[in-house]
Amino acid sequence: MSYDGPATSPIADDDSLYGPVSNWESDFDHADPQYNPNTWQIWSDLREGCPVAHSDRYGGVWLPVTHADVQRIAHDTETFSNRGPLVMRGIDGQDPVEIGDSLNLTPLTSDPPNHREAKAPMLPYFSPKRVAAMEDEIREACITLLDEIGTTTAFDAAERYAQHIPTIVTCKLLGFPIEDAEQLRQWTKAGFENINEPPEQRMARMMEEFGYLAARVADHRANPQDDLTTFLINCEYRGEPFSDERILHNMALLMVAGIDTTWSSIGSSLWHLGNHPEHLARLVAEPELWPNAIEEFLRLYAPVTMARKVETDTELHGCPVKANDWMLLPFPAANVDPTVWDRPEEFLFDRPKNPHFAFGLGVHRCLGSNLARLEMRVALSEFVKRFPTFVTDETQPMEWSVGQIRGPKVVHLRILEAAAPAA
Amino acid sequence: MKILVDKDKCTGHARCNAVAPDLYELDDNGYCSLTELQVPVGSESDAQAGADECPEGAITITS
Numbered sequence: 001m002s003y004d005g006p007a008t009s010p011i012a013d014d015d016s017l018y019g020p021v022s023n024w025e026s027d028f029d030h031a032d033p034q035y036n037p038n039t040w041q042i043w044s045d046l047r048e049g050c051p052v053a054h055s056d057r058y059g060g061v062w063l064p065v066t067h068a069d070v071q072r073i074a075h076d077t078e079t080f081s082n083r084g085p086l087v088m089r090g091i092d093g094q095d096p097v098e099i100g101d102s103l104n105l106t107p108l109t110s111d112p113p114n115h116r117e118a119k120a121p122m123l124p125y126f127s128p129k130r131v132a133a134m135e136d137e138i139r140e141a142c143i144t145l146l147d148e149i150g151t152t153t154a155f156d157a158a159e160r161y162a163q164h165i166p167t168i169v170t171c172k173l174l175g176f177p178i179e180d181a182e183q184l185r186q187w188t189k190a191g192f193e194n195i196n197e198p199p200e201q202r203m204a205r206m207m208e209e210f211g212y213l214a215a216r217v218a219d220h221r222a223n224p225q226d227d228l229t230t231f232l233i234n235c236e237y238r239g240e241p242f243s244d245e246r247i248l249h250n251m252a253l254l255m256v257a258g259i260d261t262t263w264s265s266i267g268s269s270l271w272h273l274g275n276h277p278e279h280l281a282r283l284v285a286e287p288e289l290w291p292n293a294i295e296e297f298l299r300l301y302a303p304v305t306m307a308r309k310v311e312t313d314t315e316l317h318g319c320p321v322k323a324n325d326w327m328l329l330p331f332p333a334a335n336v337d338p339t340v341w342d343r344p345e346e347f348l349f350d351r352p353k354n355p356h357f358a359f360g361l362g363v364h365r366c367l368g369s370n371l372a373r374l375e376m377r378v379a380l381s382e383f384v385k386r387f388p389t390f391v392t393d394e395t396q397p398m399e400w401s402v403g404q405i406r407g408p409k410v411v412h413l414r415i416l417e418a419a420a421p422a423a
Numbered sequence: 424m425k426i427l428v429d430k431d432k433c434t435g436h437a438r439c440n441a442v443a444p445d446l447y448e449l450d451d452n453g454y455c456s457l458t459e460l461q462v463p464v465g466s467e468s469d470a471q472a473g474a475d476e477c478p479e480g481a482i483t484i485t486s
Contacts, residue, residue, distance in 0.1 A: 123452035123453060124452055124453075127452060128440065129449070129453075291441070352475070353475035354476065355477055356478065359436065359478075361479065362434060363434055365436055369437070370437060
């Protein structure tokens with residue numbers, strides 16, 4: 001993945017721990033703006049030297065980059081806890097997990113043995129069969145967005161297209177007024193664009209979001225609907241109805257996990273097609289290749305790196321890992337490990353098998369993976385149907401997100417051919 | 424040829440069902456509902472494709 005735009009600087013901080021990275025092996029920082037644009041090179045350099053990087057930042061954090069390590073750590077839920085899935089600056093130097101309930105994103109932040117019963121209630125709602133029922137309304141939303149783009153020939157497809165799809169889908173899923181999708185997009189965008197924002201600012205935004213969600217729960221209690229919010233209100237945990245708190249944590253998880261992740265995947269895929277006219281042309285000529293293309297986009301541009309908190313002292317490649325250290329889990333790095341993948345950094349329509357880790361691994365497999373795949377397939381295939389030839393606009397700067405969700409902040413495209421909208 | 428699914432390893436990626444829906448059925452939660460299945464003649468390559476796509480390595484094909 002190349003980077004050809006100007007870097008944005010992290011917010012200055014008195015604490016020198018937040019300075020720029022000088023050595024990616026001993027002092028890396030996933031929140032350095034140079035990290036996401038250069039991940040393939042950084043991981044490749046690490047694999048050739050020490051395959052696990054360490055940094056004293058954030059109170060001690062590790063970054064393993066091999067397929068085998070990512071797999072082993074994801075499956076070892078006893079040594080590595082999910083109570084700390086996001087590594088970022090806490091208020092007054094605290095760990096983010098110590099901020100309190102604001103980061104309780106049950107079941108993401110749950111560990112076995114409680115995890116199973118925390119995740120179980122929502123599973124049927126996100127099964128392939130259940131999400132397939134949303135295909136028509138997702139397609140309708142995509143077509144409306146494409147109609148709004150109309151005859152514009154140069155635009156930012158992140159701002160005009162990708163970012164709207166999961167926000168609209170989330171509103172439909174939870175039964176929120178569709179006009180609130182823009183507010184959801186603004187909240188998510190603020191968090192996505194810079195993980196280095198002052199923690200107080202992040203907390204204030206999260207409180208505003210929680211207030212919004214609480215109001216929607218109250219609406220739904222008064223007027224039950226056939227949607228996920230009402231479903232959550234009617235769920236039970238250990239024989240008792242879900243508490244308001246549990247409902248809000250489940251909903252907050254959907255906000256954090258389902259929106260910028262999906263728009264990053266759609267945006268990265270459009271950016272790839274804009275840079276690879278040969279892949280775009282094949283998808284136009286052979287639409288039956290979409291399922292393979294989606295899996296390759298997911299493998300190459302997997303947006304999510306999770307993190308774990310180390311529960312007990314352990315070792316990794318002979319390095320002493322201490323309890324309470326952070327362990328980043330870069331699923332996207334496992335997806336390009338050359339010991340597992342042939343021509344790992346190439347997009348291949350005919351890859352013989354593709355068991356990538358884009359949606360994580362083990363018990364925390366992404367709850368919304370089936371919905372995300374559906375959104376990608378519909379959004380990308382409709383875009384290509386409307387705009388069968390386009391290229392990335394090289395006169396515009398490219399910028400990548402900062403933090404554990406990797407995706408393009410902008411996807412500037414130039415349209416070279418447009419089909420007429422369906423009557 | 425038989426399909427063996429290790430239910431302890433299945434976490435609901437549903438990839439087996441996506442590539443070979445006639446062989447790999449899912450339960451209501453979207454997890455593979457098989458534990459063992461005799462592969463019908465002619466479906467051997469579909470059985471293998473389902474196993475190959477599983478990120479958890481939960482599916483084994485025996486001859």
